[in-house]
Ligand SMILES: [Fe+2]
């Protein structure tokens with residue numbers, strides 16, 4: 001009986017200095033195989049210098065459910081932005 | 095179809111949404127507004143069942159085409175005339191496998207099950223592009239496939255980079271970056287043959303004659319015979335009609351054929367000053383129907399080859415699963431012993 005290999009999400013760091021970015025998913029029997037598959041599938045042309053793989057089922061994610069204003073706390077705090085503050089034009093370097 | 099409970103790929107279904115007390119009309123409005131603003135729909139968003147079904151069918155069919163598409167060219171890997179051509183062809187066919195996998199991955203974000211998609215292909219319940227049911231009797235076919243078939247794929251896939259479904263659009267961006275190599279290696283191969291002997295030139299012309307019409311058919315039936323197109327356009331899955339894309343391909347290919355020194359096998363092909371496009375003849379649509387419904391020159395062979403590869407690979411998948419389970423058990427065992435030893439010390 002064949003049990004399907006679990007699904008992994010793949011994150012690739014394009015070059016030094018950048019964050020890992022989600023690029024897609026793949027199936028693999030275990031973590032080591034997921035890494036080599038990710039290398040073969042997502043970095044055939046030097047697209048990455050580092051790879052993360054994580055079992056899809058281990059990712060917790062927010063949903064787009066506007067009834068639950070999940071992101072609302074960030075919407076009403078304009079004072080978190082530098083443009084909120086009036087500074088006279090003749091003050092240098094600010 | 096199994097809606098898998100996974101993080102990034104998890105899909106939010108209509109039932110989940112109504113449990114949250116949202117009525118379908120509001121959700122549908124939100125969906126339409128997202129499409130109207132030219133924003134992307136993402137896996138966990140609510141979407142109409144028809145949109146989900148259409149996408150799964152299209153993406154699966156696209157994925158199957160990439161996978162089956164490895165066969166006609168793959169036939170030549172062992173017989174490529176030089177190490178250079180062999181390495182190129184190997185890389186090209188490997189890319190097509192990659193394209194298939196990017197696409198299966200996109201289909202899975204919609205709740206499709208990978209194993210079921212494979213079954214649907216090898217049981218003939220889902221289709222793939224009709225073009226891959228034609229044979230590749232000469233090495234010139236490898237060149238013409240790169241030039242025509244990958245060229246046509248580029249025409250089809252570039253607009254899909256702006257498809258309304260995020261994961262599909264992103265897969266297409268990745269694919270399109272790689273297709274350019276495919277088309278150029280094919281054209282370069284043909285250029286090389288055209289600089290060769292009379293026999294080689296004849297071989298190129300023969301391949302062009304066989305692949306031209308099937309390549310035009312890759313864009314699907316004419317617009318007035320393409321019932322689902324309007325809906326896909328409204329959903330911004332599709333951005334251009336079949337006939338528009340076909341025209342684009344013809345206009346793009348004619349000057350390339352001239353440079354190469356081959357004749358495209360269509361007596362009606364001519365530049366139309368008024369339209370600013372080439373006029374061209376009508377493909378034999380009954381042939382397309384025949385090939386799609388299973389009666390092409392290589393349909394049976396392609397599917398049975400795919401089935402054989404899947405079945406012959408079963409023991410590898412099973413062995414890897416068993417190995418992974420054993421490794422996991424061993425790691426757990428070591429962790430437990432270390433803990434006990436630690437406690438004893
Ligand atoms: Fe491809």
Ligand SMILES: [Fe+2]
Pocket residue numbers: 190244247273276
């Ligand atoms: Fe290709």
